Amino acid sequence: MADVLGKAVMDFQQGNYTEDIKTFSSLDEEDVIPVPYLFRDFKEMPKVEQKALKLAKGKILDIGCGAGSHALYLQNKGLDVTAVDNSEGCITVAKERGVQKTVLSNILDYSEETFDTLLLLMNGIGLAGTLSNLTAFLQHLASLLRPNGQILLDSSDIIYMFDEDEDGGYWIPNNGKYYGEVTFTMQYKGLKSEPFDWIYLDYNTLQNACWANGMECELMVSGEHYDYLARLTHKK
Template sequence: MADVFGKALQDYHQGKYTEDITTYSSLDEKDSIPLPYLFRDYDQMPILERKALALAKGRVLDIGCCAGVHSLYLQKKGMDVTGLDSSAGVITVCKERGLKSTVNSSIEDFKGDSFDTLLLLMNGIGLAGTLDNLSSFLQHLASLLRPNGQILLDSSDIIYMFDQDEDGGYWIPDSGKYYGEVTFTLEYKKQKSIPFEWLYLDYNTLFNACLSNGLVCELVSSGEHYDYLARLTKK
């Protein structure tokens, strides 16, 4: 499988930036992920990310750490933080940027350790893939928490991407799937990733899933565009 993210981040880190990552989605949209944004500093982070970093405590696991912007910020503050990513190239970049503790693994395969804070930023809950997989995903995250630990995640309700009728209702295709389930393919320098599932989760659906899995879900903050930051704790 082509390590599209890893290759792109390594190129940027090595001063070989010539293009961004192109994304293709099942929403019939072609978009791009600007590489400089993945290396942003604290001042360039959205307010929801800054709030999450302010709430981080104790031993932290940054899940899907990408270029390590959140991990490195917390490390500079003297916190004990580990960056986890399934991309070997991404982890190489994090190490070269000075992140002391890293793990090259998918979150599903990561076991046997515990943390006070799990960070899933940049829509990190999307790693669950599908709504059917959400319960087992949340249970696995909960198994990594220390007593009084917390999960900090942001996501977006993508209902706004669908057409609206005069009564304010939305026209959602009857595909049998939750409307926040999106299939993505990434492309960088003519290399394509295999298609993968990503989950955008509205807050009420997250809240109910937490309720079903023994977790308390608290809405910390709402963004300006259907996005939000949530804090999950064990009951």
């Protein structure tokens, strides 16, 4: 699979930034990911990310680390953080930027150590792909967590993207799928990714999935754009 994200962050790191990543989704939306945004510092981050970084403690795993901005911030605060991503380009750039502990792996293939904090930022729960994969994904995350550990993740309820009727309900296509399931492709400088599944979870759906899998789920902060930060812990 073309490492679209990796190529874009490598270009930026090497001073060859000329364009952004284009994304195309099954919601008929075309969008861009501005590459400089992947290199943002703490003050440029949305409040859900800032809150997560303040709550992170102990031994930390930054899942889907991208260019390493979150890991770097935590490392600079003296915390023990490992950055994991399945993009070779992202891991190369994270190392070049100074992240000391990196792992090139799909998170579902990783089981080397356990942690006090798992971070899944920039809608990291999206890595689960679909609602039907959510149970296995949460169980795998729980297996990486120490007894008193926490998972900090942000997501968005994308219900606002659907048409609203007069009585406040939403017109959601009846295709048998959860409305937060989206298929994306990414494009950058002639490179195009294979289509991949990504999920945006409304908070109630996440909470119910956590309870079904023996985990507590707590809403830590709500953002300005239907987004939120949740903390997941083992049930006591």
